[in-house]
Amino acid sequence: MMILRFFKLRRSAPVARDRLKVLLAHERAMTGRPDLIAVLREEILAVIRKHVPVEPGKVNVRADRDGTTSTLSVDIELSTMEPPRAAAA
Known part of the structure; x- marks a missing residue:
């Protein structure tokens, strides 16, 4: 059943991890x-x-290298967003 795995869509997390x-x-x-x-x-x-x-x-982006490990840190401050209001009837 290897052919079925070939056509199966990949989820976004593994694709992002690979990228x-x-x-x-x-x-x-x-x-x-x-x-x-x-x-x-x-x-x-x-x-x-x-x-x-x-x-x-x-937005703060920082790359650190410690021996054999490299890290990329991204800090983003998002503004508070108000939820949409229901239309008045």
Whole structure:
């Protein structure tokens, strides 16, 4: 029944995990590239802005390297959004 697995849609979490692995592998290969954090910041903001309003000044992206481990931290302050009001009858 391997053919059924071939046509099964993948869930978004594993796809995102795979993409992040590729991104991190690429980042490791591109050591010394100073604009990587700026590029990542803008791409992450563009994706998030599709769903919620984000002010550029309220985003902090940081990359840390500790021995063999690299981490990418993204802190985004989202403004409080009011729930939609029911229409008056």
